[in-house]
Amino acid sequence: LFLDAALSVGQMVELTPAQTHYLGGVMRRAAGHEVAVFNGRDGEWRAVIEVMEKKRARLRILEQTAPQLGPPDLWLMFAPIKKARTDFIVEKATELGCARIQPVLTRFTNAERVRVDRLQAHAVEAAEQCGGTFVPEVAEPVRLDRLLGDWPADRRLMFCDEARTALPVAEALAGAGGGPWAILVGPEGGFASDEAARLRAIPGVVPVTLGPRILRADTAAAAAITAWQMQLGD
């Protein structure tokens, strides 16, 4: 169960009506039962249900049972697309172990408005579903040129470049070395040619191809993270 709170031994936590319904109504738990809880930052904890009523429940935090094993410090940066497919990207980035999910507004991005709170809740659900205790942060959208303007010098960028000139991931990342990484995927309309040219020219940016076919942006995001994890993941 995800609790959006700092956790400590002996702490009492009142559940929301939705969490109460989930625990009592769906999971059929009662007072005295134990439940695993996490807040997305401090690993997994054991808690006992002190009170379980129809509309109200209270837990007592007992102990931390698993440390926070954050994934490698991998960022996924993607141009938001239609809602359902953006949800899919957030879900897969969470399941595949991204630490941060950054919507990026490029020239041909068609979904300029992004409901970050809704996407963050989606990331929590995806983390719960895959038994993870780490919840990636979903950041506010940022324009590509602003992002590149103050790009962190220590972070490498794997640029999913659908041009024929890029190397396959395994080759492109071979010997690319450590350090935190980010992956960038474009919108359904792709990158503008000057955006792609600018990206290719930045030192530390590694253009990669994901194969001979043009993948949908959501497929490309999942494929790129998987390919990166196979090369540099833990």
Ligand code: SAM
């Ligand atoms: N501009 C593309 C076209 O010519 O139809 C469409 C862009 S594609 C739907 C969305 C994004 O996924 C691209 O901007 C790129 O980042 C990534 N992508 C898709 N297929 C790819 C491939 N084969 N290699 C590298 N990146 C790819």
